[in-house]
Amino acid sequence: MKPAQFEYHAPATLDAAIALLARHKGEARPLAGGQSLLPMMNFRVVTPAAIVDLNRIPGLAYIRAEGGTVRIGAMTRHRQVEFSPVIAEKLPLLAEAIRLVAHLPIRTRGTMGGSLAHADPAAELPMVLQALEGEVVARGPGGERTIKAADFLRGMLTTSLAADEILTEVRFPATPPRARCAVEEFSRRRGDFAIAAVAAVIERDGNRCVKARLATAGVGPASIRLRDAEAILERDGLGDDAVDAAAAKAAATVEPQSDQQGSAEYRRHLTRVLAARAVRRARTVQ
Amino acid sequence: MAEPVTIRLTVNGEAREGRCEPRKLLADFLREDLGLTGTHVGCEHGVCGACTIHVNGEAARSCIMLAAQAEGAELRTIEGVAENGKFHPLQQAFHEKHGLQCGFCTPGMLMVALDFLRHNPDPTEAEIREAISAVLCRCTGYRDIVRAIAAGAAAMRKTAGPG
Numbered sequence: 001m002k003p004a005q006f007e008y009h010a011p012a013t014l015d016a017a018i019a020l021l022a023r024h025k026g027e028a029r030p031l032a033g034g035q036s037l038l039p040m041m042n043f044r045v046v047t048p049a050a051i052v053d054l055n056r057i058p059g060l061a062y063i064r065a066e067g068g069t070v071r072i073g074a075m076t077r078h079r080q081v082e083f084s085p086v087i088a089e090k091l092p093l094l095a096e097a098i099r100l101v102a103h104l105p106i107r108t109r110g111t112m113g114g115s116l117a118h119a120d121p122a123a124e125l126p127m128v129l130q131a132l133e134g135e136v137v138a139r140g141p142g143g144e145r146t147i148k149a150a151d152f153l154r155g156m157l158t159t160s161l162a163a164d165e166i167l168t169e170v171r172f173p174a175t176p177p178r179a180r181c182a183v184e185e186f187s188r189r190r191g192d193f194a195i196a197a198v199a200a201v202i203e204r205d206g207n208r209c210v211k212a213r214l215a216t217a218g219v220g221p222a223s224i225r226l227r228d229a230e231a232i233l234e235r236d237g238l239g240d241d242a243v244d245a246a247a248a249k250a251a252a253t254v255e256p257q258s259d260q261q262g263s264a265e266y267r268r269h270l271t272r273v274l275a276a277r278a279v280r281r282a283r284t285v286q
Numbered sequence: 287m288a289e290p291v292t293i294r295l296t297v298n299g300e301a302r303e304g305r306c307e308p309r310k311l312l313a314d315f316l317r318e319d320l321g322l323t324g325t326h327v328g329c330e331h332g333v334c335g336a337c338t339i340h341v342n343g344e345a346a347r348s349c350i351m352l353a354a355q356a357e358g359a360e361l362r363t364i365e366g367v368a369e370n371g372k373f374h375p376l377q378q379a380f381h382e383k384h385g386l387q388c389g390f391c392t393p394g395m396l397m398v399a400l401d402f403l404r405h406n407p408d409p410t411e412a413e414i415r416e417a418i419s420a421v422l423c424r425c426t427g428y429r430d431i432v433r434a435i436a437a438g439a440a441a442m443r444k445t446a447g448p449g
Contacts, residue, residue, distance in 0.1 A: 001330060005288050008308030008354050031355075038350035039331035042311070051308070055355060079344065083405075103420030105335065105398055108344040109351070191419045 003041035007050040013057060014139060018166060020052045022141050026163035028052050032075060032114030035106050054166070060113075065090050065174060072170045074113025082107060090174040093132060093181035093201055097124045100183065103191040113167040116152070119159050122193035122218040124183070126153050130215035130223045131181075131199040134172040140165035156221040179203045182281035184274040185217070188261065194218035195262050196270035198226075198250065200278035202238070209233045209283075214246075214275060219256040219267045226250045229275065238283040247276035291354045297322065298366030308354050313337040315353035316363060324364035324393050328422070335421030338394040339363045345401035345420075364393035367400070375445055376400060376438035385434030387425035394421040399435045407443055411436065 009028075011017045021028050027049035031037060040046045054060065060075035063084050070090050072081070081087050081098045088095045101107055101115070101124050115125040116136060128134070129149045136147050138161055152159050161167060175181065185197035197217040203210045212233035214226040229246040236242035256267035294303045297320060304319040311330070316322045316339070325348055328334035332350040339348045340362040367374045373381065376396060386392045395418060402417040403409070409417070414435045415428070423431060 002311065002314070003309040005307070005309055007288050008291060008352070010354070010357075031352075034350055034352070034355070035332060038311075038352070039333075042331050042350070051352075053352075053355060103335075104402060104417060105338050105345040105347050105420050106332065108341070108401070109346050189419050190416050 001042050001044060003038070004044055004047040006041075006048050008053065009050060010053040010056045014060075014166065014168065017052050017054060017057060018139060018141055018164060020050065021166070022164040024050050028163075030054055030117075030166055032117070033077065033110040034114075035102065035110040036114070036118045036120065060168065061111075063087060068174050070172045070174055072112050072172070074111060074167050074169055076112045078102075078107035078110045078112070078115075079104075081112065091132065091172055092175060093183065093199060094128050094172070096181060097128045097183045097199065100124050100185050100191075100194075100197075106191075112170050116170060117159060117161060117167045119153055119157050119222065120193065121156055121221055121223065122195075122197075123223075124185070124194065124197065124217055126223040127183075127197060127199050127215045127217040129153070129170070129172075130225050131201055131213045132172045132175065133213065134170055136167050137169040137171065138162075138165040139168050144168075146171070150225065153222040153224075158222070175201065176203060179211075180282040180284065182278040184278040184281070186270050186274060196256070196267050196274055198271065198274040198278045200275070200282040202233070202279065202282040204238060204283060207237050207239070209238050209242075212246075212279075214250060214278070216250075216254055216271065219254040219271050221255075221257075224254070226253055226275070228253055233279065238279070243276055243279045243283070246279060247272045250275040291357075293353055293357050295356050295358060296360045298362055304353070306353055308352065310353045311349050312339075312351040312353045312356050313348035315356070316348060316361075319353075322363050322365055326390055326393055328390065333422070334391070335394040335398060336391050338397040338421065340397060340401065343401075345398050362397075364396060367396060374400075375441035376403070376435070379438030379441055380431075380434040383434035383437050384430045385427070386431075387423075387427045391421050391423045391425075395423070395431055395435075399438070403435075403439050403442060407439060407446075409436075409439060 029048040031053045062073040201213040212230040229250040232246040251272035256264045326336040328336035337349040
């Protein structure tokens with residue numbers, strides 16, 4: 001189908017874009033990469049009165065490592081992340097996950113900020129935001145605020161962004177060199193949204209697990225941290241029994257839904273299998 | 287009706303201009319306003335890949351871009367792939383390896399493969415299969431498409447020469 005009618009704005013500054021969103025009082029949508037918004041408009045699932053195209057605003061696409069933080073501009077395309085040596089070095093989990101985000105011709109257009117603000121429950125980037133304990137920067141008429149991952153992702157396609165706020169930047173703490181990361185995902189075809197996925201970040205000291213971070217995609221209304229499973233690893237270490245116990249806890253924690261791609265029970269099963277695989281891969285000393 | 291927008295852009299090296307509603311999809315603008323019907327429209331929601339073109343040198347799906355977004359852009363469509371009436375080596379390989387049956391997905395296959403091979407000029411079969419997972423072929427001719435891309439890549443490496 002074709003989109004319903006809308007007013008089209010392509011402002012040259014962030015302030016102008018925010019003013020347009022405020023003026024339309026929730027009836028306007030910001031357009032970043034458009035790889036989720038345009039399909040929804042073509043289906044007329046969303047029929048915004050106005051589109052505020054962010055692609056003409058300079059200075060929103062960058063990847064910068066400063067101190068222990070990696071800052072990624074909201075309009076940075078997935079392909080830039082995919083080929084970035086900074087990301088490969090500082091955020092290996094993101095480097096691995098970005099290759100699982102849709103297909104090549106989607107990654108050329110899709111953006112970091114757009115994917116997070118869309119908050120598809122099966123998307124990889126919200127899972128990465130959770131696992132790496134990232135935060136987003138949002139700017140609105142009242143100024144700027146930072147929102148932590150857990151406070152940002154509120155539910156199915158829902159974030160804590162206000163209708164007149166624009167996500168401008170994503171910040172991740174650089175992953176320490178001794179940490180190991182893994183993403184395990186199951187989908188029908190490579191490039192499809194995950195039926196289930198688990199990301200793991202493990203820091204070990206000998207046989208002790210100093211820090212474990214586990215997060216999900218596809219197995220609930222929003223990506224969540226698997227804190228109880230993390231606690232098992234941090235308490236009991238990285239032996240096979242502890243990994244299996246953590247994976248079982250992960251499966252018990254998630255609240256998946258059934259759809260045509262798989263039942264809730266199947267997704268719960270996948271959560272256990274993928275959590276165990278992710279931790280086993282991430283515990284390996286290189 | 288929303289105010290029409292004027293779009294000036296470069297398509298296959300030629301300056302073009304059009305005027306349309308803001309809601310017009312780039313794929314429809316290419317086909318209906320610029321008469322470039324080589325870009326095919328299948329699913330209209332970014333799944334089938336038939337409408338893939340190059341936007342500023344990178345593969346993108348023209349059914350999930352607005353024409354208005356292409357203001358000032360450089361586009362390349364399937365019409366711009368052959369040079370001087372002669373097939374591009376990748377097109378030649380599709381011809382020789384029977385890389386198409388009905389031909390509906392072929393423009394998308396070629397445009398994705400061209401961007402893919404730019405970054406990975408000597409791909410494995412698995413990498414080719416992953417790359418073309420972005421385009422659906424309902425004749426299920428994938429085997430010959432994979433062969434065609436491998437052969438086309440080899441021909442392109444030869445044409446490009448060392449360095």
